[in-house]
Amino acid sequence: MSIDFEALFALSPNPYIVVDRNLDIAWLNDAYSRATMRSREELTGLGIFEAFPSEPGSESHEMLKASFERVLETACADELAFVRYDIPRADGGMERRYWSATHTPLFGSDGQVAHILQHTVDVTELHGLRQLRDEKHVVERARAVQARNRDLAAESQRLKTMYDQAPGFIAIVDGPDHVFTIANNAYRQLTAGRPIIGKTVAEGLPEVVEQGFVDLLDEVYRTGIPYIGRGSRVSLESERTGRFEDRYLDFIYQPILDERGSVVQIFVQGQDVTEQFEAVERQQLLIDELNHRVKNTLAIVQSLATQSFRDPKTFADARLVFEGRLRALAVAHDLLTERSWQPAELSVTVRGTVAAAVGSAIDRVRIDGPSVLLVPHASVSMALAMHELATNAVKYGALSSVSGEIAINWRILDEENGRRLVIEWLESGGPMVSPPVRRGFGTRLIERSFAADKGQSSMEFDPKGLRCRFSLMLPQEPEVGGNN
Known part of the structure; x- marks a missing residue:
């Protein structure tokens, strides 16, 4: 029995189109004409991108072009599971459409790919239904995210309060210039409440440059090795008197690394131990004075x-x-x-x-x-x-x-x-x-x-x-x- 396949494809309810090696439209069935709202006479002989123009470099254009090229290069069928490809409307505008396409090679007498059969399915309505489903899920997810965000905001506020009320001073400096991004209340008190956020350490606390603390930060940033200071003396402007006063600090410069292991920030944390340091000094002075007085008293008694x-x-x-x-x-x-x-x-x-x-x-x-x-x-x-x-x-x-x-x-x-x-x-x-x-x-x-x-x-x-x-x-x- 002889079957007229052209008549068969012409009557198929599924859209079919045949293009040659130059991607010119050689044939299309009625279903394709209805799907694209274009007649056979209007489309036959036009290049596929001439009949259905798209912006070169756009995702739609590049996906469709790449699929045809793979068929010509490999002589194997290629599929586009989902691609957006808008088509012209009668009023001159463009209608957004979504397609699923299969490109099958048709071979000539020489065994080479002579034509490509494109079977397309308009999945615009399915895409719309999926969007509705996704939108529903999005709303549900948005509500869940909103609830989580409320919890996160409360937790963030608790952490900020704890951070700000921490008895020790804390700050974070960013980059090779050591720009202040965070400073808690204890750090602001230590630095006399100066506006340091957004400034480099050298700009915000210029007096510490000659005291060597910026050099220490540079070394930590360069090597990634933490620096620990014990009873380090630093002269800072006093919030109480406005004059420069010596303070004694226990502190650490801890490098913060990115995923590549490079130093991006330095975490500064420590305690003001001035009172303890001065108490030790006073105690030593008292011991020395006591020794002196005992010796003098013994000399008097002798x-x-x-x-x-x-x-x-x-x-x-x-x-x-x-x-x-x-x-x-x-x-x-x-x-x-x-x-x-x-x-x-x-x-x-x-x-x-x-x-x-x-x-x-x-x-x-x-x-x-x-x-x-x-x-x-x-x-x-x-x-x-x-x-x-x-x-x-x-x-x-x-x-x-x-x-x-x-x-x-x-x-x-x-x-x-x-x-x-x-x-x-x-x-x-x-x-x-x-x-x-x-x-x-x-x-x-x-x-x-x-x-x-x-x-x-x-x-x-x-x-x-x-x-x-x-x-x-x-x-x-x-x-x-x-x-x-």
């Missing part, structure tokens, strides 16, 4: 013992003298300890030392003078000197009689080089005084007590009573008040 026990024939008396001098030293130390070895009030040192030596006879001692603070070593010297004078007064001087009295007074004189404290010890009403046959340790102690403070001393053995005068320079800006 000197007191050596002088007190020089003559072994008077051991019992020497022991009493030595114990008295140690008590005076202890009184001075107690007064200074109460003030944490800060400058001590002169009147308190004098009254406490003299009272310890004279006992109930303190009622016959008049003490008067302005309020003056003595540095610790001067207070110790003053206590020892007052003790020597008081014990001598009880043994041999004014307080050895029932009618004797002592007046202790001081004043401050302004001089070119500073302020000088002048102290006078005046005895009266006691036995007649005469100069000692020899100068003992007590006398030498009194005379040398204030030599370290540019001091001077003099003792006058007036027959009516001992007169002793001390003077020493006070430190700059002494604390001076009214009369006692």
